[in-house]
Amino acid sequence: MRKYAKVVSQEPVGAGVFLLRLEAPAVAAATSPGTFVMLRVSGGPEPLLARPFSVHGAEGDHLLILYQVVGRGTEMLSRVEPGRELACWGPLGNGFNLDCQRPLLVAGGMGVAPLWFAARAMAERGAEVSVLFGLAGAGGYSELLAVLQDQAEAGKISLSFTTEDGSLGEKGLVTHLMPQALERADRVLACGPPAMLKAVASLAAEAEVACQVSLEAPMACGVGACLGCVVPAVPGGGYLRVCQEGPVLGAARVDWERL
Ligand SMILES: Cc1cc2nc3c(=O)[nH]c(=O)nc-3n(C[C@H](O)[C@H](O)[C@H](O)COP(=O)(O)OP(=O)(O)OC[C@H]3O[C@@H](n4cnc5c(N)ncnc54)[C@H](O)[C@@H]3O)c2cc1C
Ligand code: FES
Known part of the structure; x- marks a missing residue:
């Protein structure tokens, strides 16, 4: 509409x-x-x-x-x-499946935008929510980080940061924190750059934890008509429209090698 x-x-x-x-x-x-x-x-x-x-x-x-x-x-x-x-x-588009108890949310950059909405909704339902938020550097993000930290405290959300330049939290990629966090997670939700999502999907699959990713793609119509937003799918090849079948997809449905 x-x-x-x-x-x-x-x-x-x-x-x-x-x-x-x-x-x-x-x-x-x-x-x-x-x-x-x-x-x-x-x-x-x-x-x-x-x-x-x-x-x-x-x-x-x-x-x-x-x-x-x-x-x-x-x-x-x-x-x-x-x-x-x-x-x-x-x-x-569709939404995340929020029906879990110990979700692990992995955000890269502005991928935090939809994941934070999910984090707050799941925490309100009583889930034990952990968010890993990775940035290249914290410089320039101080107001946003302060708001998220306040809301995390109020909403009982566990929030950890990584930065590639070491300016906040652990130095390195956000996926470095995943192996330990995956030990208690019952679902992974992720949003961020494609390379990060591919790594998240692989780590979640190794740990046998269900994983949903929210994908971004260039969009002209947003309603399934132009095919400008397709991503390669498995099994059997073919494509999925991010605006219709997504933007949230089971990580196992995406052909990460062809993305
Ligand atoms: C489902 C969905 C949800 C999104 N949610 C958010 C959000 O919450 N917050 C946010 O900041 N952005 C979000 N984006 C990305 C946002 O749509 C783009 O940043 C925006 O369209 C860029 O428009 P522009 O005219 O400023 O840039 P353009 O002039 O169109 O492009 C500038 C640069 O950005 C790149 N770019 C453009 N669109 C995308 C894209 N979708 N993914 C990756 N790179 C892109 C281009 O390749 C180019 O290098 C979302 C995208 C999708 C598909
Ligand atoms: S944006 Fe047109 S089909 Fe998805």
Whole structure:
């Protein structure tokens, strides 16, 4: 369903990272962790294709989006002022299966956006939630990290960091923390760059723990029509549309060698 969402606030929470709060009652009521919306900045001189963003949270009539500026669309979005309306389709795609007791969530960079929504929802249901959050470096992310740490404490979520430059938490890749954490996990949920997801899927498979990954792919339509978002599938080859069959997929359904 196509709707318009009003910008309530837009706060910088890091270098080029923004927390966008939208008034979108129908979408907020229907969303669940793992789903996404297509947002289009409308009304300017340059028409722009809509861009996909995971839902980072839903609070009453409000939808939260956590995003990083990487190109023209996200840069235009970051300049949108409160009160302005955006075209907003959603919620789209499937969500995470939250039915587990000791989930291990593995986030790389902005992959934390959908996973944090899942973490809070599962903690509210009484699950013992562990989140491993990997960044290249903590520099520029201090506000976001402080917010997550506060919410983790309030929600009884175990949150560990890794940074490749050693500026926060353990130095190295986020997957370095996985072998120990997997010993007690009954499901892995992951979102981040493809190389990280491939490594997460492999470690979870070795430990025989079910794993769901949320994939990102370039999207033009968001509703299954353009085939711009396909990823290679197993068994039997073929492809899956990230916007329709995903964005959350069982890790065993993805052909990581062909991705
Ligand atoms: C289901 C889904 C959920 C997403 N959720 C979030 C989110 O919660 N927060 C967030 O910050 N981003 C999210 N993204 C990524 C976001 O859609 C892109 O960053 C955005 O479309 C970039 O638009 P742009 O016009 O600014 O950049 P463009 O000018 O289109 O591209 C700039 C650069 O970013 C790369 N890029 C563009 N789109 C993607 C993509 N999907 N994956 C990887 N690289 C890309 C391009 O190759 C290029 O190098 C999500 C993507 C998908 C598919
Ligand atoms: S974005 Fe068009 S089919 Fe998925």
